[in-house]
Each structure stands twice: as structure tokens, then as C-alpha cells.
Amino acid sequence: MPDRIALIRAVNVGGAKLPMAQLREIASELGATEVSTYIASGNLLYTPPGVSEDFDRALEKAIETRFGYYREVISRTPAQLREALAAHPxxxxxxxxxxxxxxxxxxxxxxxxxxxxxxxxxxxxxxxxxxxxxxxxxxxxxxxxxxxxxxxxxxxxxxxxxxxxxxxxxxxxx
Structure with a gap:
């Protein structure tokens, strides 16, 4: 099971195209395992090779290098997302x-x-x-x-x- 879920801001809107196959490829190249995506809006499931924060910053840099735009990578554990969903007020x-x-x-x-x-x-x-x-x-x-x-x-x-x-x-x- 993947340890993290990344939510990448503002992709596949306007001119910021990020094909999900290439996102999976980049994540794998950076050492992530159990890599998958869900719909074409920048949702990446993965297990990072080390500290998740370090991986997220490396993923931001790799996306910027390959595609020419910067987008924030915000990741949560499945438990954190479950808590956020349960807390919806x-x-x-x-x-x-x-x-x-x-x-x-x-x-x-x-x-x-x-x-x-x-x-x-x-x-x-x-x-x-x-x-x-x-x-x-x-x-x-x-x-x-x-x-x-x-x-x-x-x-x-x-x-x-x-x-x-x-x-x-x-x-x-x-």
C-alpha cells in the first residue's frame, strides 16, 4: 500500500499540462515505489524512498525541469486524508x-x-x-x-x- 498521496496544484488546467504517465515515470525515477495516479488532476499515490518532504520537493523540481512550470506538491498520508474527510464541518x-x-x-x-x-x-x-x-x-x-x-x-x-x-x-x- 502506498504511504503517501500527493495533490499537485493546478495541473492540466490552462497551459500546465502534466500527463499522468509522465508523472508516474518521474516519481519512479526519483525512487518512489507503489506509484499510481488517479484521474488527470495531479493525484499521485506512492511510497517515497526516504523522507516524504524531501521527495515532494524533488518532485516539484523535476516537474519544473521537465515541463517548465513550478507547481506545489502537497502530500498527506492516507490517515491524514481520512481525518480531513471525517472532519469536514x-x-x-x-x-x-x-x-x-x-x-x-x-x-x-x-x-x-x-x-x-x-x-x-x-x-x-x-x-x-x-x-x-x-x-x-x-x-x-x-x-x-x-x-x-x-x-x-x-x-x-x-x-x-x-x-x-x-x-x-x-x-x-x-
């Missing part, structure tokens, strides 16, 4: 509109308070540790709550996956 009317947004770090209390006190027109939000939970009323594609807005207010970058995807990644890692 909102009623889930439709799992594809509810997200766990994995952050690159834990935002400051001040940033969290500022973010959570804002009124977003069609979303409800809550930060729990190094995860942001979002429930969109009309889907992420229609939202004004963009990655740029989130990073600017929280002071950390991140990437989101809907609850269906999070549950599937946990299942694939088990």
Missing part, C-alpha cells in the same frame, strides 16, 4: 460541491480569523489545521473564491479536491 448535500483544500502549511491564527470572518457570496469555509474546508453552492468552477484569493488571505498555497475524489484516493491507498 459542513452538511454535504452534494459531495462534488464540498472540498478538502490541502494547504502547504498551517496559516496563522490571524489569517484564519480574517479568512473565516469574510462573507463569500456562495461558499462557506472553515480552516482546520493545514486543511481548508469549502462547501460551494454552485461548484468550484463558478466561484469567485479562487486559489489566488485563498493564498493571498491565508498566506499559504493549497489545492482542493472534492469529497468524492478524497474518498477515492483514501480507498485506492488502502
Amino acid at each position: 459542513f452538511e454535504v448535500a452534494n459531495p462534488k460541491f464540498s472540498y478538502v483544500y490541502a494547504l502547504t502549511g498551517t496559516p496563522t491564527v490571524k489569517a484564519v480569523n480574517e479568512f473565516e470572518s469574510r462573507e463569500f457570496p456562495t461558499e462557506v469555509v472553515r480552516v482546520i489545521g493545514d486543511d481548508l474546508h469549502i462547501r460551494y453552492n454552485a461548484g468550484a468552477g463558478q466561484s469567485k473564491l479562487t486559489a489566488t484569493v485563498i493564498a493571498r488571505i491565508l498566506g499559504v498555497q493549497g489545492t482542493g479536491r472534492n469529497l468524492n475524489t478524497v474518498a477515492k484516493l483514501i480507498d485506492l491507498a488502502s
